[in-house]
Amino acid sequence: MSSQITAYVALVCTSGVLNLYLCLYAFVKRYYYTNISNLFIFYTVSITIYCFGSAFGLMATTLEQIKFWTIIEYIGMPFAPPLGLLFVMRYVGMKIKKKWCIALLVLPFVTFVMVATNDFHHLFYRKLEVDPILGVPYIHQEIGIWYMIHGVFIFSCMFVAFLLVLSNWKETAKVYRPQLISLMCGQLVPMLTAFLYLIGMTPPGIDPVPMVLWLSSLLYLWSIRSSRMFTIMPIAKDAIFNSINDGVIVLDESYRVIEYNHSCKKMFPQLTKSMFGMDFDDVWCVLSGDSFPFELDTTEFSREIELTANQSTFIRFVLQYCSMLITVKVY
Template sequence: MYISLIAVSGVLCSFIGIYAYFRRKEMPGASTFMIYIAVQAIYIFAYAFQLSSDTLVEIKRWTILEYIGIAFAPVLGLKLILRYIGKSVSRVLSAALFVIPVITMALVSTNDLHHLFYKSMKFREDTSLPFVEVVIGEWYIVHGIFTFSCLLAGVILLSRQWTKTKKIYRKQLATLICGQFIPMISAFVYLMGLTPGGTDPVPFMMSITSAMYIWAILTTRMLTVVPIAKESIFESMREGVIVLDSADRLIDFNGAVSRMLPRLNNGWIGKKLDDSWQQLTGSPFPDVRRPNSMQEVQITAENGAVAFYQIRSSQVRSRNGELAGSLLMLIEVTEQKLLQDQLKEMAYYDGLTKIYNRTQFIHRSKEILQQARHRSEPVSFILFDIDFFKHVNDTYGHETGDQVIIHVVNVCQQIIAPEMLFARYGGEEFVLALPSASLREAGELAERIRTKLERSPLSTKYGTIKVTSSFGAAQYSEQSDTLEALLRDSDAALYEAKRAGRNCVRLAKEIPVRLV
């Protein structure tokens, strides 16, 4: 019966090896695992044949074959565990681990020549079974210490990962710990002479560990996922990752998200993301429910620091195609956003005054003209510049000249409406586009600006400087139906204001408006 149980253990090992071979493309470290299972199966079957042997010569022959498994299985198991927890070892150290097993294999094979492993081997007289009584040699002790160390190291390494492993993967971890711990204890009991009749319990115990492996394979997909290694990758990612179930409840997140959202902790797990996001950031969760969608969000920290993130969503489906949940990836784009804003600032706005530059004004004004044609509404333009600006630069310097330009912009912004388009046209010259405004209304606005500037002198380190401007305005008409023509008419009216002594407003010749 004992031989039959051992044979069952070997069959179970073989089954695991065959399964691993067919799933090798899905398994990290498949080759190491298959070799590990193979040497265990060799050990188990060789021991079964040893128990059925009648002569000491046959027993010695099967013992040599047993040690293919006994010598190499502990090292292969340790390597498998190191891969499972995501720890890499150098090739030199990996090769060094096999030095003692190789020596053991050589000494067992040639034991009759030196007796360093077994000093003697003979049949036991107190049992009818072919059990052999051995007197161990020096290298047997060395090999035993090494084997026990490998098994103990595996148990310690796996046990240290217990608190770091999510509950869903702890069944795998417990299976691997038992796979190391049970043979280690069994071997220890055998060496202490505590087993009935001096039988080796390790092969029998391997039937238990093999059954546990099969259970773990079928219930937790132990061979197709390496949760601790994946956990290390998950936590080391720079991008934040949030895992949701099919009901949009938060079930997991990595450390990067914790840094992005400092208030996020395990207490939020199980809550709906919509409610959680509102409480965590103070803003509604962006609409990224559609597969492979992406949106940019702004998050303000408690210290007032503003950060920008791209949120990308992807669905997670089970093997049968059902929706299992979704992954949200948060990628910080603060630097890119700030750079983009700077480039936009340079492309759209004047560097000194922060109002639109000439290029952007022309682009937007053409859109205003097109809308005016479509709606049959008037539109007017005002062109003005600062009187005697060259004299200011020559007398007080360009720094003071810049102060004058900024002063004019600030005064204008106190009067103009938000829907009006205001830009620096060049140097000390400015331009306004007034949607839905007639020429008379444009003239009235220009007069208010002129009066405000005249009554708002600029204080500088050189004293008070009186700032005035000359204005010219024109309205869209059939004769001036392009932006170029309107600006040309406004410039002509501005020239008339200068001829009239400056600090005044002149309107282009009014022509009956008929929009098409």
């Protein structure tokens, strides 16, 4: 085995080991987490199978062995993107219906069957052979119609998952953003690598995607350790935050609006998400039609004012950490 192949195998095995560790970690801690950990377990299992199948394929010495380990790879690889999408959907608070799961997992199953039976129909690979110049384990392949269908599907899954995470960035407090970074990279890294592979900008005859998955795995591990991913999630925080009967507006250290709950929206229908990032003075002017009656500062624990409208509104300002929570009570 050449030193170059040895390096490839080492990178792929690193990705496989890290994903196996993440899988076992989530499995052991599953009773302490929410149901989202189950999706993460299946997601990392599929990536682990993909990585180790690829590693053994790189150590193959015949075309038959390469085909066998390619089939093993596809036990996991086509399922990873849709499972990743389901994981992200659950993470951002979307309710996942069974028919969605079935719809997303049917095509990967068909892909696996197509790869396993490719010698009979050649719909996935029109040609799969040892590269005549580089030799084993490098392969020369010509893709078939189902390979293109499969490619569009997995790219769509990863891209939609990336967009779902990105769309929640502005509304997510800074303490939770490391989780979003890891989730975005978990989708973006393999997507970009696969794209570079398809346009011929990676080493020929070798699938480079498993070689870079260790990066997203490390980011997942960092997020779990640093921001307690799964145990404290934005969706769990949102459920508590929006269940508060009192209206709450959250300001950052510069007194810009970064969040409000459902109760506050009911009290002030003018509030919109487009106001995120605006100075509270400007937002208050929109809400009340007047400038704010006093300066916001951190020297006092609470302040009170009263609005004269259809009903009186008692507003108390409470400082917590580096953010300001504005609690609104209607009497």
